[in-house]
Amino acid sequence: MKAIRVHAYGGPELMQLDDAPMPAFGAMDLLVRVVAAGVNPIDWKMRSGAMAAHMPKSFPMTLGSDAAGVVTALGGGVSGFELGDEVCFYAEFARGGTYAEYVAVDASQVAKKPRTASFATAAALPMAGQAAWTALIETAKVERGMRVLIHGGAGALGTTALQLAKEHGAHVTATASGDGLALVKSLGVDELIDYRSQRFEQIARDMDIVLDTLGGPTQEASWGTLRQGGLLVATAMPPPPERAAAAGVRAAFIFTPPRGAVLAQLTERVDDGRLRIVVGQEFALADAAQAHRLGEAGKARGKIVLHVGAPGR
Incomplete structure (x- = not known):
């Protein structure tokens, strides 16, 4: 082969x-x-x-x-x-x-x-979908009324996470740029931030959940967007526990195991039109x-x- x-x-x-x-x-x-x-x-x-x-x-x-x-x-x-x-x-x-x-x-x-x-x-x-599920559904336990900030909203993980958060009744803010802005807007985001011309840390406030798919400077700037006791879930770079403690928030780093049972729930959403x-x-x-x-x-x-x-x- x-x-x-x-x-x-x-x-x-x-x-x-x-x-x-x-x-x-x-x-x-x-x-x-x-x-x-x-x-x-x-x-x-x-x-x-x-x-x-x-x-x-x-x-x-x-x-x-x-x-x-x-x-x-x-x-x-x-x-x-x-x-x-x-x-x-x-x-x-x-x-x-x-x-x-x-x-x-x-x-x-x-x-x-x-x-x-x-x-x-x-x-x-499979991979992006299950990562989004692990981050938001299982780790953050997103629910109606929560405020969620998603970095990399136009990426494979970001687009899926945005839709799962909206399905669960969250208010979603996402960052994107260029052609990704129109894509993220089409998925029903509540607030859209163009990170090339806007500083998200000056706009997003009192978030219950931040989904950090980028790490580095984006992660560092995200601590101040969370409410006290809020949760930063990272997929790219483990967040330092001491940094989360200093900000008065929680942090988690996810590594997603492959599970057919979770994937089946996502494929069902694709077939019934809930997930694009x-x-x-x-x-x-x-x-x-x-x-x-x-x-x-x-x-x-x-x-x-x-x-x-x-x-x-």
Whole structure:
């Protein structure tokens, strides 16, 4: 099979379209023929070596964690799936490898693809969708009347989080810029901040929840936007506990495990129209390096997706 692999840590130019062995799969696994794969920030962090200390990988390494495709084989212990099922998932980082024509994934991490969505749209959902769910539904326990500030509102995580927060009755403020402003506005945000011309920390006040998808200076400036006892939930950089204590607020850093049961709740929302998945730029598998360059430059709107194989084959 064909797969995008790297043979050493480094830049996107090291990504190669290789011939790779078919993945082995166990009793609780599905073997999926990949139609589309999502591109996530963790992918270029792993490729560059930025995650090597926390998630060491052996080479050659096949990149990618979330995808949509068709079940072509099942382990003997699998139930609830059949050959030919159209599915989506994000695979645990210890395995991953979705920039490939085939991938093996634990069945507990898989959900049926939304009936109303294309494979590209379904591939854009698993990781960002589950991260948004973990951050807002499980960690922050967002509810009606809460005031929520979402950074990176036009990104894959931000667009999903915005919609989940609105579904639960929150008042949502989001930051974005450029073409992302129109996108975020179309999703029903209550207050929109153009971070290129406005300083969000001078506008957003008394927030119950801040969803920090960026870290760095954005995280530092966010402490003052929270009410006393409010919660900053970070996905990119762990917030210092002492900094939260000094501001009189709470902080949490989330790392989202892949769970098919949570993903199924998100796919249900896609099918009944409660959740819109935003696909930004789309690339062929062979152009994965170009996709990484776009993502690393911070210029993506919505989710970047790679087209790997034909839907029916």
